[in-house]
Amino acid sequence: xxxxxxxxxxxxxxxxxxxxxxxxxxxxxxxxxxxxxxxxxxxxxxxxxxxxxxxxxxxxxxxxxxxxxxxxxxxxxxxxxxxxxxxxxxxxxxxxxxxxxxxxxxxxxxxxxxxxxxxxxxxxxxxxxxxxxxxxxxxxxxxxxxxxxxxxxxxxxxxxxxxxxxxx
Amino acid sequence: xxxxxxxxxxxxxxxxxxxxxxxxxxxxxxxxxxxxxxxxxxxxxxxxxxxxxxxxxxxxxxxxxxxxxxxxxxxxxxxxxxxxxxxxxxxxxxxxxxxxxxxxxxxxxxxxxxxxxxxxxxxxxxxxxxxxxxxxxxxxxxxxxxxxxxxxxxxxxxxxxxxxxxxxxxxxxxxxxxxxxxxxxxxxxxxxxxxxxxxxxxxxxxxxxxxxxxxxxxxxxxxxxxxxxxxxxxxxxxxxxxxxxxxxxxxxxxxxxxxxxxxxxxxxxxxxxxxxxxxxxxxxxxxxxxxxxxxxxxxxxxxxxxxxxxxxxxxxxxxxxxxxxxxxxxxxxxxxxxxxxxxxxxxxxxxxxxxxxxxxxxxxxxxxxxxxxxxxxxxxxxxxxxxxxxxxxxxxxxxxxxxxxxxxxxxxxxxxxxxxxxxxxxxxxxxxxxxxxxxxxxxxxxxxxxxxxxxxxxxxxxxxxxxxxxxxxxxxxxxxxxxxxxxxxxxxxxxxxxxxxxxxxxxxxxxxxxxxxxxxxxxxxxxxxxxxxxxxxxxxxxxxxxxxxxxxxxxxxxxxxxxxxxxxxxxxxx
Numbered sequence: 001x002x003x004x005x006x007x008x009x010x011x012x013x014x015x016x017x018x019x020x021x022x023x024x025x026x027x028x029x030x031x032x033x034x035x036x037x038x039x040x041x042x043x044x045x046x047x048x049x050x051x052x053x054x055x056x057x058x059x060x061x062x063x064x065x066x067x068x069x070x071x072x073x074x075x076x077x078x079x080x081x082x083x084x085x086x087x088x089x090x091x092x093x094x095x096x097x098x099x100x101x102x103x104x105x106x107x108x109x110x111x112x113x114x115x116x117x118x119x120x121x122x123x124x125x126x127x128x129x130x131x132x133x134x135x136x137x138x139x140x141x142x143x144x145x146x147x148x149x150x151x152x153x154x155x156x157x158x159x160x161x162x163x164x165x166x167x168x
Numbered sequence: 169x170x171x172x173x174x175x176x177x178x179x180x181x182x183x184x185x186x187x188x189x190x191x192x193x194x195x196x197x198x199x200x201x202x203x204x205x206x207x208x209x210x211x212x213x214x215x216x217x218x219x220x221x222x223x224x225x226x227x228x229x230x231x232x233x234x235x236x237x238x239x240x241x242x243x244x245x246x247x248x249x250x251x252x253x254x255x256x257x258x259x260x261x262x263x264x265x266x267x268x269x270x271x272x273x274x275x276x277x278x279x280x281x282x283x284x285x286x287x288x289x290x291x292x293x294x295x296x297x298x299x300x301x302x303x304x305x306x307x308x309x310x311x312x313x314x315x316x317x318x319x320x321x322x323x324x325x326x327x328x329x330x331x332x333x334x335x336x337x338x339x340x341x342x343x344x345x346x347x348x349x350x351x352x353x354x355x356x357x358x359x360x361x362x363x364x365x366x367x368x369x370x371x372x373x374x375x376x377x378x379x380x381x382x383x384x385x386x387x388x389x390x391x392x393x394x395x396x397x398x399x400x401x402x403x404x405x406x407x408x409x410x411x412x413x414x415x416x417x418x419x420x421x422x423x424x425x426x427x428x429x430x431x432x433x434x435x436x437x438x439x440x441x442x443x444x445x446x447x448x449x450x451x452x453x454x455x456x457x458x459x460x461x462x463x464x465x466x467x468x469x470x471x472x473x474x475x476x477x478x479x480x481x482x483x484x485x486x487x488x489x490x491x492x493x494x495x496x497x498x499x500x501x502x503x504x505x506x507x508x509x510x511x512x513x514x515x516x517x518x519x520x521x522x523x524x525x526x527x528x529x530x531x532x533x534x535x536x537x538x539x540x541x542x543x544x545x546x547x548x549x550x551x552x553x554x555x556x557x558x559x560x561x562x563x564x565x566x567x568x569x570x571x572x573x574x575x576x577x578x579x580x581x582x583x584x585x586x587x588x589x590x591x592x593x594x595x596x597x598x599x600x601x602x603x604x605x606x607x608x609x610x611x612x613x614x615x616x617x618x619x620x621x622x623x624x625x626x627x628x629x630x631x632x633x634x635x636x637x638x639x640x641x642x643x644x645x646x647x648x649x650x651x652x653x654x655x656x657x658x659x660x661x662x663x664x665x666x667x668x669x670x671x672x673x674x675x676x677x678x679x680x681x682x683x684x685x686x687x688x689x690x691x692x693x694x695x696x697x698x699x700x701x702x703x704x705x706x707x708x709x710x711x712x713x714x715x716x717x718x719x720x721x722x723x724x725x726x727x728x729x730x731x732x733x734x735x736x737x738x739x740x741x742x
Contacts (some may be wrong), residue, residue, distance in 0.1 A: 042509060080223055080306070082346025084608065085422045089343055093460065107220045116342025131215050136432045148336045149465025158192040158336070159173070159470060166469070 002129035004111075004122045009129065009136035014050065014071060023049075030073060033057065040065050052103065055084040061095055065098050073123065076104030085117040092118035092153075108132045111140040115154040116147065184556035186247040187332045187477045189297045196339070197294045200301060205287035212284075227307055227345065230286055231299025234607045238620050239278045240303040241288055241293060243332040243558050245313035245355075246274035246565075250545040253501035254345050256298040257541035263289050267273055268541070270526060270534040271448065272598055272649055273352070274312050274558040279605055301339060306347045308338035308419070312354045314362045315559035315721045318478060319567045325374045325382060327355035329475040330411075344419045349434035351419070352391075364560060364676035366399045367652060368389045368437045370418065370677055383407045388418060388448065389440030392646035396682045397437040400445040402452055409466030410456075416464065417455040419446065447689040481553040481568055485520025490571035503578050506589040509631065511574065514567075520574060522552075522566040523559070523591040524581060528623045529617050531597040534562035543584040551577045561598055563591060593630040594703065595621040598649055602642030602659060609642035611659025611666040616640055623696040624659075624703075630657045633703055636716045639674070652676035654717040655699060656683040659692075665679070668695050672702070672728055673720050684725050687732060698732065705731045 015030045019150055023031070023039060023127045030050045031039050039049060050071025053062070064117065072091060074084040102114050103123040114122060124132075150157045189197070204224070211221040221526075229240040241256070248256075256276055260268050263285050264278040271277055293299055303310050311334045313327040314320065314384060334353060338344070344351075354363040365371025371387035383405045390399025406414045425443075427433045440448050485584035497504035512521040524544065527533050536544070544564055548556045551573045557565035569577055581587040590596045597620060600606065602613025617640050624630050639653030643660070649657030656671035668690050671683030690698055703716075705728065710719045720728060 076221060079220065080346050081428060082344070083424055083428075085343045085346065086420050089420070093458070107216065109203075109216075109224055110346075112340075113345055113491070114341045122535075131217075136210065136215060139206065143206075144199050144340070146192060146338050147342070148196070151460065154342075158196070159467060161192060162470065163467065163475070 002126060004124070004134075004137050005120065005121055007111075007134070007141045009134050009137075012123070016052065017038075028070070029148055030071060033055040033061070036062075036065055040068050042112050043068075053087075055081065055087055057087060059080060059087065059090045062091065062096075063094060066091075066094060069096070069098055071099040071101060072096060073101040073103045074104055074119075076106055079105045079110065085113060088114075088119055100132070108136040108140040112144060112147075115141070116149070116152040118153055179627070184248050185481065185553060186328075187244070187474065193297070193336075193378055194294075195347045197297075197299050198291075198299075200228070200299065201290045201294050201338070204290060208283060208287055211711075214408055223305055223346070226305035227302055228286075228290065229282075229303040230283070231304060232607070233324075234603075234609075235281070235605070236280050237283055237286070237291060239272070239281045241278070241298060241300050241302060242303045242310040243274050243276060243278045243446060244310060244335050245317065246558040247317075247328060247330045248556050248558070249296075250434050250549045250556065250610050252296045252298055253541050253545040253548070253556055255292065255298070257538035257545070259289055259292055260541070262292075262536040267535055267537045268563045269532075269601065270536065270558050270559050270564070272562060272600075272647065273303075273310060273558055275310060276317070276558070276599075279601075304350075305345075306332075306342065306349050307345045307351065307723065308347075309350055309352045310339070311335050312352075312363055312368075312560065314356045314358055315557045315565050316362055316512070316521060317357065317517075317557075317565070318362075318480065319363075319514050319516075319521050320358050321513050321686060322359040323357050324359070324376055324476075325357040327357040327372075327374060328478050329471060330357075330374065330384075331355045332474050332477075333412075333471060334415070337415075344423060347423055348421075349431065349436075351422070351436065353415075361677040362559075362708055364649070364652065364680075365651075366678070366680040367392055367396070367676060370401065370415065371399050372411075377405055381407065386413055386414060386418075389437040389445070390680075391435055391437040392649055393435065393650045394432060394644040395441075396436065396646070396651040396706070397441060398680045398682065399437075400440060402445065402449050408471070410461075410464075412457055412466075413461045413464040414452070417452045420455055421451045425451075456736050472589065480516075481555070483516045483519065483568070484570070486570065486572075487515075488517040490518065490574075493571045493574055496575035501574070502582075502587075502589070503575060504609070505586055505627065505631065506578050507574060509589045509593065516568075518571055520569050520571050522574070522577065524586050525588040525590050525596060526563050526565040526586075527590060527596050527621065528588045529587060529590075529595060530612050530622045533597050533617050536564070540586055543580065543586060547580055550580075561591075561596060563596070565682040589627060590630060590636045592637075594624050594633050594636045594699075596637075597621060598637070598639040598653070600641050600643075600647035601642075602648075606642065606646055606647075609659070610644075610661040611642050611657055611668065612692065613640045613642035613648055615660055616657060616659065616668065618691060619692075619696045620699050627699055633707065634701070634715060635719075637674075638699065646707060649676065650674070651682045652680065653683060654715075654720070655702060657695060657699075660689060662689065666692050668692065670695075670698055670702075672725060673717060675717055686725075687729060701732060702728060 052073040318326040354368040355372040356363040367390040373385040385402035387399035388402040407515040550565040576611040597617040599617040641648035641650040652674040674683030
């Protein structure tokens with residue numbers, strides 16, 4: 001797997017825990033959704049952990065654990081399945097402040113969409129990373145200077161820029 | 169200084185017809201072209217697989233069809249300037265085969281572009297403030313509106329500022345570009361629906377409440393295709409300040425819960441049908457209530473800025489009727505017929521709205537040659553403030569023509585083969601491209617339309633028959649809107665043969681209804697016979713002032729079925 005952050009391929013500091021693996025005492029690790037409740041229960045307040053969830057997850061299933069989570073990874077079963085974008089928005093609305101990760105076969109051209117919806121990082125399989133190198137991801141990030149929507153992250157809003165231009 | 173004055177000061181030579189890009193719009197569209205150029209390059213280099221490239225080329229209007237690529241150019245809310253029409257003609261000559269096809273969603277399709285040329289075509293469009301953004305793909309499509317917007321006497325408010333507002337909001341939306349399926353929005357601001365809003369994913373009807381405030385009745389879940397549905401009201405009166413937030417709530421509910429397991433059940437109409445409108449309304453209202461609406465705080469100045477572009481052109485004060493027009497009609501019967509059929513009322517005295525039919529007898533519905541496009545551009549400049557419209561009936565509208573000028577305009581159109589006096593009549597057929605172009609089609613559509621048109625080539629007979637919507641689709645995806653044709657024709661394939669299913673009683677307006685099947689399918693050759701039998705029966709049965717659909721509604725479907733069965737015994741084999 002390759003991890004993209006701020007338009008660069010970086011080392012992943014997180015480790016995905018297999019379901020049969022015991023919860024470690026230290027390090028950054030990611031549990032599956034069925035293990036989340038147990039992890040929140042047994043792990044101390046200083047533990048650094050995250051959860052990987054399907055894109056059909058109801059945000060309410062995560063609300064109680066949100067303050068404890070440092071990362072939420074949302075899976076994209078297919079790159080054209082946009083449910084993860086809405087889930088990301090809802091988690092940001094619920095004031096999740098940790099790292100939001102999109103995991104799946106996302107293509108570079110979707111990078112601005114992911115950032116706009118509140119994702120920080122994208123995790124893609126190696127074969128995709130081989131075809132779509134860092135340069136393509138960085139280009140996608142910078143393809144647009146502004147967007148027409150308000151309230152989405154990343155680029156500035158055209159509406160706000162217009163308003164500012166009229167007032168100045 | 170009002171917004172209109174400000175704009176005139178900034179762009180003294182700009183025609184007062186449609187939205188003009190500012191620096192932000194221009195930058196956005198040119199960034200979009202640059203991005204697509206790179207995407208094409210990366211497709212050719214193998215960085216993008218065809219499967220990965222597909223949604224991005226579709227969101228830029230590029231389809232892979234039966235014989236070639238097809239590029240669908242957006243004509244937002246169907247409004248374009250003379251300059252833009254000329255550019256469409258130039259592109260047809262330079263990169264296509266010298267013609268274009270106007271569609272039922274007020275767009276223009278080129279049927280023969282090459283993949284490597286498309287970035288240049290998009291760049292050429294961007295120079296005249298046009299694009300092909302979101303004319304395809306599983307995203308919010310080009311927003312359509314009443315083609316008589318701004319000039320119809322029955323209008324509460326011009327729907328185009330709303331449509332432009334939505335065009336911008338929906339462009340490259342971060343959250344809603346990978347929806348379960350395509351999503352189409354139409355807006356009307358009039359008492360009569362000419363935008364078919366009840367058969368769109370979202371239909372917006374501009375309404376005024378008791379206190380005189382403008383708002384929107386929001387309808388969701390309408391659609392044609394293999395499972396036709398009439399939309400249902402999800403918001404009775406949504407104030408303008410809440411419109412974007414309300415739409416965002418609907419889209420979020422759809423994006424999360426719309427079906428993705430079966431592409432034929434993925435449209436919002438199926439979600440509404442399966443869950444029921446009450447459950448959908450509750451979900452939308454809950455989402456709306458939970459939203460941080462500060463991001464959608466209505467910006468009346470921005471709406472005003474947009475609305476100013478659609479300010480009325482500088483009309484002259486004229487008498488309500490024209491003596492010149494009356495004299496010319498008496499002098500030239502062909503012109504009189506044209507006026508009676510293709511010319512409609514304008515809200516300003518002394519002006520008229522002219523429909524230029526792209527349905528010549530035996531022609532391809534919606535096609536225009538580059539020369540015809542140039543004639544239309546010239547005509548609009550000479551007689552109509554340089555403004556043109558595309559109707560969802562696949563015709564061109566000149567929205568502001570002085571009645572005094574009608575004869576000169578008609579003479580000009582007639583010389584270019586553009587004066588067919590059949591707007592709204594039986595030969596003004598809506599048709600999809602069908603098997604002649606489309607890879608989805610199961611049967612031909614265009615030749616059927618041509619055959620019916622030729623059968624009714626006697627124009628006085630057409631006028632006697634009166635308003636009659638014939639709509640033809642070459643497959644169950646229903647791009648030819650056959651479900652809402654008073655006479656609908658659906659081309660299917662049965663055992664390797666084309667078979668045409670006839671429906672009666674469809675209606676795309678506020679009294680919307682889906683047509684009912686008449687009987688077993690017929691062959692391509694039989695279709696004109698069947699249509700003729702139906703029309704003759706209607707003529708025999710109609711009462712004073714009744715249109716085809718009125719008679720059908722009054723006497724019932726069974727009677728029409730019966731007459732066909734009788735005709736069948738006479739050897740028509742129906």
